[in-house]
Amino acid sequence: MKTQIVIVDDHELMAKALSSLVQKFDQYEVIYEVASGLELIRRFDLGMVPQIVLLDVHMPEMDGYEVAKWLRDNYPTVRVLALSMNDKEEAIVKMLRNGASGYLLKGCKPREFKAALDSITSKGFYYSEYITSHLIKNLNPTKGADPVKGFGLNERELTFIRMACSDLTYNEIADKMCVSPRTVDGYRESVFQKMDVKSRVGMVIKAMKNNLLSPE
Structure with a gap:
């Protein structure tokens, strides 16, 4: 069929x-x-x-x-x-x-x-x-250890992740966080390194997998 x-x-x-x-x-x-x-x-x-x-x-x-x-x-x-x-x-x-x-x-x-x-x-x-096959196949939230601690994220980085998991641009994120675009660039580089990802989309998938997003 x-x-x-x-x-x-x-x-x-x-x-x-x-x-x-x-x-x-x-x-x-x-x-x-x-x-x-x-x-x-x-x-x-x-x-x-x-x-x-x-x-x-x-x-x-x-x-x-x-x-x-x-x-x-x-x-x-x-x-x-x-x-x-x-x-x-x-x-x-x-x-x-x-x-x-x-x-x-x-x-x-x-x-x-x-x-x-x-x-x-x-x-x-x-x-x-x-998006890689590995990340897509593992969209279900990971259970067990606290993923925020596991990734070594601080509160500002977690806030950045949650805003980045929307359709906001990086400049709009900077405005909402009351920081400069350069500071947001720093958050992005730090988060990418801590989460071992190379793109914003990869970060979103990993954030979803590890249940880092705020309830809609």
């Missing part, structure tokens, strides 16, 4: 192009396309639930972040592959926190798109170079 896919994109040409591309892959089929998150919810209410949702990040009324969160809360077994022109870490982090199983740039090549679908189908996730 083919893996069923739904496309959510308010740009009709993009939706049609994606649908045509998917139909070329033997093991996948597009069962419908919708132009908004609200229309997707209506279709789900009718029982039209796929295995994978190809989700545009920037849409009117209900953006991709909101749709991903709704799917996470109501249909956690449905995998979400976010599609965007935005390669900023803040956008990736926000989609990740809202339950996306993958994040792909719209300018990618067809073979990477196919690889993303295959990875989500077989492994449950796809993040290319942004």
